[in-house]
Amino acid sequence: MADRPDVARDASGAGRVLTVGGKMHVGVVGCGYWGPNLIRNLLENRKCSSVTVCDANLDNLAKAAQRFPHLQCLNRVEDLLAQPDIEAVLVATPVSTHHAIAKACLRAGRHTFVEKPLTATSAEAEDLVREAERVGKTLMVGHTFEYSPPVIKIKEIIESGSLGEIYYISAIRVNLGLHQKDISVIWDLAPHDLSMLFYWLNAEPSAVAAMGGAFVQPLISDVAFINLQFANGTVANIQTSWLSPRKLRQTTIVGSHKMLIYDDTNTMEPVKVFDRGVEFKEPETFNEFTLTYRTGDIISPHIPATEPLQLEIDHFLDCAMNKRRPRTDGHSGLRVVRVLEAIERSERNGSRLEPVLAPVHSGGGAPMTERVPVVAEEAIAGVQIYPNVEIGEGATLEPPLVLGKPPRGKAPGEVRLVIGTNAVIRPFTTIYAGTTIGDSFQTGQGVSIREDNEIGNGVSIGTNSVLEFGNRIGDDSRIHSGCFLEMTIIEDHVFVGPHVVFTDDPHPMGCPRYKECLGGVTVRSLAKIGANCTLLPGVVVGRGA
Known part of the structure; x- marks a missing residue:
């Protein structure tokens, strides 16, 4: 290997071989649906010398080898990373695997490209950003549309000021399929439009609201209507769907001077600028009509017909070889994931307007870079945090609060309180110590949660609700205001209306059969319980009831 004139050894002493002849040996993890497009563009790129692919699915590997005969094929990521001359890796696997695979690549000293969305959670995205900075390697996310010539032209038009102040942007991205098994249409299609919006406006939204529907697969939305608010007053709407008879890819941008339509399915004239608008004039008389409508020319600017993915792959290789920061770096991927999480929270919480949480913050803005123990001295004003409390990234704490209060007979810090990422506690x-709470947890005001409660991800507990001992609440369930629970089992995706009482003891405590008969209510997944119900001990509410 050392005799080859076009390579040199890594100065880090790790024994890897680095190219010096302007070309890189690149690995691709995942060659199912999208991976072959990455492979094709790599093989056509002059900065790439060779490609090694990896996929746990042997059928995918066989198809890739048949289409691209010169590939080296492996079925384990570990084997790919063990090859010393692979300098960069592209990851095109299911979203749930992005974090683990990308982190392994970065730790192995490889420049890493990850298809959108970057990760399944903002906590995972932040972890990859930190890891890339720690090892000094390129981390890039596949927001392909930011490399599309029409999208770049639109940014130039907006920044030239010819559209004027941007009033609103409306985007529609719909088609029939392809339904995903692990993510909703929001995570599948919306990242395209979100990344374009942020690229054009140089901003991300301050709040979002969303309404969706899961019509084909239970619990996986295949239609979503998303509204976004920006701090400068611009508003935007995104419609995504896997259930449309036609494939539509159209964005409308309305400014104070002109309007623009971007149609990604129109290969001849994808961008059209309309000299149209409405002007307000101060009335000179009481009866004078004050609005005038302007209709002028329609201009379609010349746009080169270059494949965006080709430009994106070339940009990644250039950044990896020359240590440049990518246009769509890890921070770009992180901000899209943060907004996706806020959209999902809104959809889950009845289309409520949800703030887009900062990367990581607590109620006073103090950074929390990991889920770490928080001690009382670190508590912000009005928030009492006892020892042995762990709060995940992105928590919003609205004082006054008490977190980690010791149960009766326990010393402060003797038992632990764990709260996951992106919690909003009003x-x-x-919340007493001895309880474990998952990610994206929310409370209303005045909630009391005692010890020995286990609460899943995406759970909302309404104002003035009380959770006594021994409750087990599954993922994505909502407990409305004024509810009382004790020794209750609530499975996933359950809705409980206001002022519902779950009882656990049919006899008073003085009764000799008290402990014998003690037992709570069980509510199976997807059930809905209306307001003001009282459920007696031992009742089982069936699935979907």
């Missing part, structure tokens, strides 16, 4: 809430 004022006058008390």
Whole structure:
């Protein structure tokens, strides 16, 4: 290997071989649906010398080898990373695997490209950003549309000021299929439009609201209507669907001077600028009509017909070889994932307007870079945090609060309280130690949660609700305001209306059969319980009831 004139050894002493002749040996993990497009563009790129692919599915490997005969094929990521001359890796696998594979690549000293969305959670995205900075390697996310010539032209038009102040942007991205098994249409299609919006406006939204529907697969939305608010007053709407008879890819941008339509399915004239608008004039008389409508020329600017993916792959290789920061770096991927999480929260919480959480913050803005123990001295004003409390990234704490209060007979810090990432805990809430809570947890005001409760991901507990001992609540369930629970089992995706009482003891405590008969209610997945119900001990509410 050392005799080859076009390579040199890595100065880090790791024994890897680095190219010096302007070409890189690149690995691709995943050659199912999208991976072959990456492979094709790599093989056609002059910066790439060779490609090694990896896929756990042997059928995918066989198809890739048949289409691209010169590939080296492997079925384990570990084997790919063990090859010393692979300098960069592209990841095109299911979203749930992105974090683990990308982190392994970065730790192995490889420049890493990850298809959109970057990760399944913002906590995972932040972890990859930190890891890339730690090892000094390129981390790039596949927001392909930011490399599309029409999208770049639109950015030039917006920044030239010819559209004027941007009033609103409306985007529609719909087609029939392809339904995913692990992510909703929001995570599948919306990242395209979100990344374009942020690229054009140089901003991300301050709040979002979303309504969706899961019509084909239970619990996996295949239609979503998303509204976004930006701090400068611009508003945007995104419609995504896997259930449309036609494939539509159209964006409308309305400014104070002109309007623009971008149609990604129109290969001849994808961008059209309309000299149209409405002008307000101060009335000179009481009865004078004050609005005038302007209709002028329609201009379609010349746009080169270059494949965006080709430009994106070339940009990644250039950044990896020359240590440049990518246009769509890890931070770009992180901000899209943060907004996707806010969209999902809104959809889950009845289309409520949801703030887009900062990368990581607590109620006073203090950074929390990991899920780490928080001690009382670190508590912000009005928030009492006892020892042995762990709070995940992105938590919003609205004082006054008490977190980690010791149960009766326990010393402060003797038992632990764990709260996952992106929690929103509202004022006058008390959560005792001895409870475990998952990610994206939310409370209303005045919630009381005692010890020995286990709460899943995406759970919402409404204002003035009380969770006594021994409750088990599954993922994505909503407990409305004023509810009382004790020794209750609630499975996933359950809705509980306001002022519902779950009882656990049919006899008073003085009764000799008290402990014998003690037992709570069980509510199976997808059930809905209306307001003001009282459920007696031992009742089982069936699935979907």
